[in-house]
Amino acid sequence: MSKMKGAIVVNTDRCKGCSLCMVACPQKVIELAQKQVNTHGYRYAQAVNPDDCVGCAACGIVCPDGCITVYRKRVEA
DSSP states (O other): OEEEEEEEEEEETTTTOOOHHHHHHHOEEEEESSOOOOTTTTTOEEEEEGGGOOOHHHHHHHOOTOOOOEEEEEEEE
């Protein structure tokens, strides 16, 4: 039996910290950086529980600035 495993890559310099990706993520993988800001002064999205990502791409779909790339691969359970 196999299942999907995902990974996200966030372009932190483009992220405006709107948090739509956090709301969209069913696995609670994403949070806004607490102490860091990007070059524009925004707290940016980051994967805090990357092992929980299932690759659903909900975060990338709702991102208004196209900052999130989602990778998926099938893993044997």
